[in-house]
Amino acid sequence: MGDNPGMNWNFTKMHGAGNDFVVLDGVRQTIDMTPERARALGDRHFGIGADQILLVERATRPDADFRYRIFNSDGSEVEHCGNGARCFVRFVHEQGLSDRNPLRAEIATGILVLDEGDDEQVTVEMGSTRFDPAALPFDTAGLASQRQGEDTLWELELDTPAGVPAKVLLSAVAISNPHAVQVVDNVDTAPVAVQGPLIETHPRFARRVNAGFMQVVDRHNIRLRVFERGA
CATH class of the missing domain: 3.10.310.10 (Diaminopimelate Epimerase; Chain A, domain 1)
Known part of the structure; x- marks a missing residue:
């Protein structure tokens, strides 16, 4: 070939x-x-x-x-x-x-x-899930953060074009491989194609990361789109 x-x-x-x-x-x-x-x-x-x-x-x-x-x-x-x-x-x-x-x-x-x-x-x-930036690894030094339940959301600034949010709140999720997940109103209209590659290759993720866009449907269901690392 x-x-x-x-x-x-x-x-x-x-x-x-x-x-x-x-x-x-x-x-x-x-x-x-x-x-x-x-x-x-x-x-x-x-x-x-x-x-x-x-x-x-x-x-x-x-x-x-x-x-x-x-x-x-x-x-x-x-x-x-x-x-x-x-x-x-x-x-x-x-x-x-x-x-x-x-x-x-x-x-x-x-x-x-x-x-x-x-x-x-x-x-x-799948094994245990860890909400630990070090497990990704994700360098959070100097980043603003906020607590949400038992999780911590980290504010990451992206170099996005006009009209696309430049700041995102990300949760660090390790399930054998690394994910950075943000909550969105609707996964169908989320800026996956724009924000996804910027998150995946952001220098704060030393081994790159899967960028997740999660929509909460109800207390038992979510919808998820992922911009996959390396794919």
């Missing part, structure tokens, strides 16, 4: 909640994934096209069944993807790599427990 002639691999195209993935079996075929190759696969014009590349490998730790690696379409390797994890366990079962259920997947930050039910629904045990 292009400048990567060694990429003669079998793959499966999958999606979860609109996130689309190229899924590769690194157990039964040898795959040397590099940032350049991940970018080539993820390219929607000259490659296959995907938000992320998911790689199934043999586990490197005794308490895991497989290793689960995730590469964004920009070539960067990241810690975790929940929608990808659902596709991961379905792929492992459908490809006959294992019939074990639940499945324990090794990721960069620990172990995920994945359970595929009889109704074909997949449950992912």
Whole structure:
């Protein structure tokens, strides 16, 4: 494929909640994934096209069944993807790599427990959520803040064009991977395309961040749009 002639691999195209993935079996075929190759696969014009590349490998730790690696379409390797994890366990079962259920997947930050039910629904045990800027990491030194319940909102200034709010209030949320979430009135009209990349690449996020736009529907439901890091 292009400048990567060694990429003669079998793959499966999958999606979860609109996130689309190229899924590769690194157990039964040898795959040397590099940032350049991940970018080539993820390219929607000259490659296959995907938000992320998911790689199934043999586990490197005794308490895991497989290793689960995730590469964004920009070539960067990241810690975790929940929608990808659902596709991961379905792929492992459908490809006959294992019939074990639940499945324990090794990721960069620990172990995920994945359970595929009889109704074909997949449950992912995501681990504990931390509202801790240091876990992202997010440099909050000198930023104005305000308490909201048990959470702290941080005021971040963005270099936005005229007509788009330049200041946003963000909550730091770590669920194996980093999220900066703001509350908006309506996710359909939120300036995701403008503010999203500015938040993702803001220098206060040393490893970049997923920018979330959350609309509270009621006490039990929310709507969420995410500008994904590296995608």
